Amino acid sequence: MRLLIFFALLTSSFTVIKVQCVRLSDMQNCCQALQEITIVLEKEDKQLQLVCNDQSNGYPEIQALTESTGNLQEQLCQQIFEYDQTEIQWTLQSELSDLQARVENLQSLVSNGLQEKYYQQCFNQLSIPNNKPWCPTPMNVFDYAAKPGWIIVQNRYKGSENFYRSWADYRNGFGSQAGEFFLGLEYIYRRTKDHRYELFVYVQGFGNEISWAIYDNFVIGSESERYRLKSVGCYRGAHDRLSQHVGKDFSTFDKENSPKKLSAMHHGGYWYFHEDAFGSNLNGRYFHTVVDSNEGMYWISKASSKATRMMIRLRP
Numbered sequence: 001m002r003l004l005i006f007f008a009l010l011t012s013s014f015t016v017i018k019v020q021c022v023r024l025s026d027m028q029n030c031c032q033a034l035q036e037i038t039i040v041l042e043k044e045d046k047q048l049q050l051v052c053n054d055q056s057n058g059y060p061e062i063q064a065l066t067e068s069t070g071n072l073q074e075q076l077c078q079q080i081f082e083y084d085q086t087e088i089q090w091t092l093q094s095e096l097s098d099l100q101a102r103v104e105n106l107q108s109l110v111s112n113g114l115q116e117k118y119y120q121q122c123f124n125q126l127s128i129p130n131n132k133p134w135c136p137t138p139m140n141v142f143d144y145a146a147k148p149g150w151i152i153v154q155n156r157y158k159g160s161e162n163f164y165r166s167w168a169d170y171r172n173g174f175g176s177q178a179g180e181f182f183l184g185l186e187y188i189y190r191r192t193k194d195h196r197y198e199l200f201v202y203v204q205g206f207g208n209e210i211s212w213a214i215y216d217n218f219v220i221g222s223e224s225e226r227y228r229l230k231s232v233g234c235y236r237g238a239h240d241r242l243s244q245h246v247g248k249d250f251s252t253f254d255k256e257n258s259p260k261k262l263s264a265m266h267h268g269g270y271w272y273f274h275e276d277a278f279g280s281n282l283n284g285r286y287f288h289t290v291v292d293s294n295e296g297m298y299w300i301s302k303a304s305s306k307a308t309r310m311m312i313r314l315r316p
Helices: 002-058 060-125 141-145 167-172 185-192 259-266
Strands: 151-156 197-204 210-215 229-231 235-237 307-314
Touching (some): 141 197, 151 185, 167 185, 185 307
Antiparallel strands (some): 151 307, 210 235
């Protein structure tokens, strides 16, 4: 009885194995058929490509259109890449300036308590070239400049940085923010175009006399507008030597937007105008002593200054 059962099981197993072998054979046949079909399709694809190439060669317009489309795609990709790079650059520069402004404000707040008792002594020693006491307004300019939010856009005090620069340099900015620098017209424009900013100008002479001015609505145009000085707003301070420049385009030696090539005459980049005797030239040549010259860095008169600083801040 047991032997019969064993033979029955063995017979059943052989049947299953036979069925699996048949299925495996069928699958192999299918794979072979698919491979043959694939080979045929590849041959037909190559033939179609040859036909397309022959047709495009027969029609120069098709070839020219294809090449033109490729060139336009490359130009578009390049423009998108350059635009993204520019936006990233200005965004990073803006964030860096904000961070530096916060650090400087914290430093000013810390040192303010130590310096306050020396302010009155400092004011008593200040004078302007006509030797009259310097007392233009009851406000304390040092306290005002120490308030938070100021961004330095121009800084000069020792002549280590050349300010007789090209249009591209003034547009993008130059120098080191650890020393002398100009932050850049494009940055200033983007920073101030949507909000009202005030401008603080600080000037120190070689006799340590100090002049300053605060303008409550500082606005410049875009590069297509030649960074025109559109507005400075109302003025407070010791001397106003910037209002006369309102409405003038920015000029450099390689992009002269002023009459009579005043950029070369004044050796700098600025919003020049023909009545320059009543204006200023904060980006002129740095002299290491007092020099009465059109080329000098001056504010009150054409007597060259020792140090200048321009700062902007969002109006509170």
